[in-house]
Every structure is written in C-alpha cells, then in structure tokens.
Amino acid sequence: MKALTWKLVILTGVTVLLLIVLTRIGWLVSERQERQRGAEAGVAAAQAGPQVLLGPIVQRQCTEEWKALDKDLTLTPQRRDFVLSAMPTELSIDGALAQEPRYRGLFKINAYAGKVALHAQWSSLAALTPKAERNGALRCDEPHMMVAVSDSRGLRAVSVKRGDTPLVVAPGTLNDSYPRGLHADLKGLALDQPLTLSVNIDLVGMTDFGVVPAASSTQVKLRSDWPHPSFGGRFLPATSEVRPDGFEASWLVTELATTALRDVAAGRALPTVDRDAELVDYAVPARGDNAGARITDTLAFSMVDPVNPYVMSDRAIKYGLLFIVLTFVSVGLLELLAGRRVHPVQYLLVGLAMTLFFLLLLSLSEHLSFPLSYGIAASAVVGLLVFYGGAMLGSARRGLGFGALVGTLYGALFVLLNLEKAALLVGALLLFAVLAAVMTLTRRFDWYRLGLGGRMLDATARAD
Incomplete structure (x- = not known):
C-alpha cells in the first residue's frame, strides 16, 4: 500500500509542476495580448482611433457688456462671453462602414472606412x-454649424x-469643449x-x-461588412440583422x-466607446465645472473578433489542468486494465506533451487561422502520445486506444472553446460522463490489493 501512496504523492507533485508550466504559458499569452494592445495604440496614434460623432449643432458666440460699481464706487466695464446652441429637432444618420484592417508586425488591428451622411432639421432656432x-x-x-469627432485625423x-x-x-468647431471636428458659417440665417x-x-x-x-429625435442606420458586431453604448439597436457577410442595424x-x-449644453466631453479606454483616450476632457465629466449616452458598435488567437488560447489554458488530470486518469485506467506499471517519469512526459499543446497552439495561431492551428497542434500531440503510449503500455493497440482517448479530449475542448453560452453545460456533462466511465470500469477493482501487488479483481469479478 505504501508503493501506491508514494506514487500518488509523486503524481501530485508532477501535477503541480505541470501547473507551474501552464501558468508560465498563460503569462506568455498575457504578454502577447499586451503587445497587441500596444500595436493598436501605435496604429491609432499614426492614423485614427475610435470615433464618436456629435452634431450637427448650430451655435452662436455672444458677448454681454455692462458697467458695474466696484468697491471704490467707480463704474468699471464688465463682460460675459457665452455660446448659444440649437440642437436639431430631427437628426437622421446613415452610415456604411467597410473593413479596412491595419497590420503592425504579427498583429492585425480592426479598422474601418466609409461614408456617413447626416441630415438635420430645425423647426425653430x-x-x-x-x-x-x-x-x-x-x-x-454670425451663427455657424459644427460637427465634432473624437479624432479629426479620420476625416478624409x-x-x-x-x-x-x-x-x-x-x-475646428469653434467650441472649446469639442475642439476636434469641423464648422461652416451660416451667414444671413433667419432665426425665425x-x-x-x-453633412x-x-x-x-x-x-x-x-x-x-x-x-x-435621432434615427441612426448603420451597415458594415463586419460579421461580428458588438452593439454597445447606452442603447441597443431597435432592429438588427447580422449575416456572415456583415450587419445592418x-x-x-x-x-x-x-x-x-x-x-x-453643459459642455461635457465626448464619451469613449473603445474597449481599452485606459490605454488610448482620445476625448478632450471637459473644462470648468464639468472637468472629468463626459456625455453618457451613445449609440455604438465595436468590431469584435470572436476568434482572437490570444483570447482563445487564454480560454484553452484555463481548461489545461483539467485536461492533464483527465489524461492522467486515462493512463491510470489503461495501467490497471493492461496490468502494466507506468513510471511517474512517464506520467511527467505525457503531461509535458499535453502542456506543449498550448504553446504550439499559441505560436501557430499567430500565423494561421485558429481552427487550423488547433488541428495541427492537437494532431502533433496525439501522434506523439500514440507513438509513446504504445511503448509505455506494451502494445501498439493500447497506444492507439490511448491516442483515441486524448483525441476525444481535444475534440471536446475545441467544442467548449466555440460554445460561449453552453460552455458550462457541456463542460459539466463531459465531467459527469468521464466520472461515470471511470466508476463503471473500476467498479469491481479490489483497491486494497493494488498496493500489495495482488490481483486487481475480487472474487465477485472472477465469479462473473
């Protein structure tokens, strides 16, 4: 029994060692994600960042002058500068934005280019x-109209x-709260x-x-050939249609x-709709009493990449320890069924092969599509374990069986990575199925005799 106990202790240490390796690979994924954000910031600094539109708004700069008594009872000139604004009664915006990706080294940055038409009406000024x-x-x-944007470098x-x-x-907008944008004079405008x-x-x-x-009243219609929009802001679309070739909302x-x-009207700053606002902030802060305050309401969408290699690799690594443990369970079952002892070093080598899968997946996905990278990495590891498992378990047939078990695990992991809403349910069912299989296959083992080198099946099993 001591031999079995020591083996379990050693396997626990092996598992902890593999967990450290997985953690280090997870750090590598985080580092690559940071580099991607840095690449996004570099492209935004060189071209244009996330955009928020405000306007058109009709404005008028005015001055009031008067004289007031000072402390010496002397009349002194006083002056007040202020801006009057007239918001549209009806605003209609129609935009068509097409993908125009940018690249910085290995990193792809989602960008867009297109036309936005703004039609505004004022029933009264x-x-x-x-x-x-x-x-x-x-x-x-004289009154003028202005349109403000987050980054005026994006105005072609x-x-x-x-x-x-x-x-x-x-x-320029001639408005200190929204300096980036454009304006046009409205000479001879009748306010009645x-x-x-x-625009x-x-x-x-x-x-x-x-x-x-x-x-x-604001009505916005947007079209794009980006098939994976994430609608944000404070209002979801009233209607939306997402297709493989784009979306309309x-x-x-x-x-x-x-x-x-x-x-x-209070001069609050434009909001930020970018997901990494702490990294790249293009909005000009509000001034005076509104310092730090921003407009709260926007209608927005983001070009989300659902198969971002770093996000998918990070999700895969979170299942890493679970799948290594399941692999060890598979090896243990084959060890019991085959009556062949497997050394802890062999468990370690199998675990390292499983761990290397995640590093292969990360490195390949930077150059190839994620499904193809996953298939190549999984095939390489399964092939290696079939080859090694045949020698470890004493026959090529057992090696193929072991490889089939590992391949099933990788197939289940791929399904989990692509199921966002049902990932927890599928994962729970998978674990239940594995536990049920282990309990079924070992239900007649005499666990007390394993440590004494005796036969693994009890008298009841022999009678059956």
Missing part, C-alpha cells in the same frame, strides 16, 4: 436668440449643404425660419464607432430617453 442677464449690451457673431473628406446650397467647410443641413463625411476609424443622440432615440442634449 429660437435658442440662438440672446438674453441679457445684467441689462447690458448684447453682441453676437467632408461636404456640407444648407438646403441645396453648398457651404464652405473649415477645420426652419433650417435643414446635410456627408468620408470617415476612417479603428475598432469602435459611436454617435451621440443630440437631437429631439438601426436605432431610434427621442429626447425623452436620453440626457445627451443636456450634457452637450
């Missing part, structure tokens, strides 16, 4: 009429029309008349795209459901 707070003299500049081309009349587009503006933008961005619903938001109009 009364909000642009100034009101004196100190009974002073008011002076206002822009055209603006007032009705059917083209307007001259200039860089409705207004219609059309067409050729836009480039990376991974994430969002729209601020700063209108009484539409949103409808009214001022009753959003605080975007109030946030824009």
Whole structure:
C-alpha cells in the first residue's frame, strides 16, 4: 500500500509542476495580448482611433457688456462671453462602414472606412436668440454649424449643404469643449425660419464607432461588412440583422430617453466607446465645472473578433489542468486494465506533451487561422502520445486506444472553446460522463490489493 501512496504523492507533485508550466504559458499569452494592445495604440496614434460623432449643432458666440460699481464706487466695464446652441429637432444618420484592417508586425488591428451622411432639421432656432442677464449690451457673431469627432485625423473628406446650397467647410468647431471636428458659417440665417443641413463625411476609424443622440429625435442606420458586431453604448439597436457577410442595424432615440442634449449644453466631453479606454483616450476632457465629466449616452458598435488567437488560447489554458488530470486518469485506467506499471517519469512526459499543446497552439495561431492551428497542434500531440503510449503500455493497440482517448479530449475542448453560452453545460456533462466511465470500469477493482501487488479483481469479478 505504501508503493501506491508514494506514487500518488509523486503524481501530485508532477501535477503541480505541470501547473507551474501552464501558468508560465498563460503569462506568455498575457504578454502577447499586451503587445497587441500596444500595436493598436501605435496604429491609432499614426492614423485614427475610435470615433464618436456629435452634431450637427448650430451655435452662436455672444458677448454681454455692462458697467458695474466696484468697491471704490467707480463704474468699471464688465463682460460675459457665452455660446448659444440649437440642437436639431430631427437628426437622421446613415452610415456604411467597410473593413479596412491595419497590420503592425504579427498583429492585425480592426479598422474601418466609409461614408456617413447626416441630415438635420430645425423647426425653430429660437435658442440662438440672446438674453441679457445684467441689462447690458448684447453682441453676437454670425451663427455657424459644427460637427465634432473624437479624432479629426479620420476625416478624409467632408461636404456640407444648407438646403441645396453648398457651404464652405473649415477645420475646428469653434467650441472649446469639442475642439476636434469641423464648422461652416451660416451667414444671413433667419432665426425665425426652419433650417435643414446635410453633412456627408468620408470617415476612417479603428475598432469602435459611436454617435451621440443630440437631437429631439435621432434615427441612426448603420451597415458594415463586419460579421461580428458588438452593439454597445447606452442603447441597443431597435432592429438588427447580422449575416456572415456583415450587419445592418438601426436605432431610434427621442429626447425623452436620453440626457445627451443636456450634457452637450453643459459642455461635457465626448464619451469613449473603445474597449481599452485606459490605454488610448482620445476625448478632450471637459473644462470648468464639468472637468472629468463626459456625455453618457451613445449609440455604438465595436468590431469584435470572436476568434482572437490570444483570447482563445487564454480560454484553452484555463481548461489545461483539467485536461492533464483527465489524461492522467486515462493512463491510470489503461495501467490497471493492461496490468502494466507506468513510471511517474512517464506520467511527467505525457503531461509535458499535453502542456506543449498550448504553446504550439499559441505560436501557430499567430500565423494561421485558429481552427487550423488547433488541428495541427492537437494532431502533433496525439501522434506523439500514440507513438509513446504504445511503448509505455506494451502494445501498439493500447497506444492507439490511448491516442483515441486524448483525441476525444481535444475534440471536446475545441467544442467548449466555440460554445460561449453552453460552455458550462457541456463542460459539466463531459465531467459527469468521464466520472461515470471511470466508476463503471473500476467498479469491481479490489483497491486494497493494488498496493500489495495482488490481483486487481475480487472474487465477485472472477465469479462473473
């Protein structure tokens, strides 16, 4: 019995050693993920990052001047500068964004390019009429429209029309809270008349795209050839259709459901819709009383890669210890059934082969598709274990049986990696099936005699 006890102790130590190796491979996966994020930051710094659109908004810069008594009872000139804003009554946005991936070394960065058409209507511009707070003299500049973006380097081309009349587009928004973007003067604008503006933008961005619903009624339609969108922001699409060749989605938001109009009027900064906001932050912080505050409401989507090799490798490694233990159980069963002793060093070599699978998977998936990388890595390890198992267990037939067991485990792992919603259920059923098989195959073993070198089947088994 002491021999069996010592063998179990040694196998426990082997398992701990393999767990350390798995942990080190997990660190390597994390390091590669960090390098990928660094590559994304480099591409964003060299081209354009995630984009959020705000506008069009009609604004007017005004000044109120008056005289007030100071502490010496002397009249001194006073001045107040302020900006009046008129949000659209109706805002319609139609965008078509196509994949335009970028590469930095081994790393692929999801990016997009396309056209976004904004059509805005104002039933009234009364909000642009100034009101004196100190009974002073008011002076206002000509109104102008502005569209703000997170990263103005992504503006390839822009055209603006007032009705059917083209307007001259200039860089910048003339708004300190949203400095990145464009503006166009609206000379001779009648504040008691409705207004219609059309803005067409050729836009480039990376991974994430969002729209601020700063209108009484906002309708957004987006199309893309990216087949794996993740809809984010504060509002999910009212309708969406995701196909293998892309997606279509539409949103409808009214001022009753959003605080975007109030946030824009307060000068809050554009929100960030990128998933790694702590790594790359393109929004300009708000100023004054709104320092650090951002607009809370967006309509957004992200170009999510469901088979990211580092994410999939990380998920696979989380099952690593479980599958090594199951492999050891398989070896132990074959050892009992074949009546052939397997040395702990042989267990260690089998465990190292299983561990090497995850390193092969990680390295291959950086160059090949994940399913192909998985198939190559699993085939290499199964082939090695069939070859070694034949010598370890005393016959080629037993080696093939051992390889079939390991191959089944790898097949189950691949299914688990591709099942997001049902992964827990399938994993639990798999473990139950393995336990049931072990209990069935060993139900007649005389475990007390194993440590004494006696026969493994009791008298009942012989009678059967």
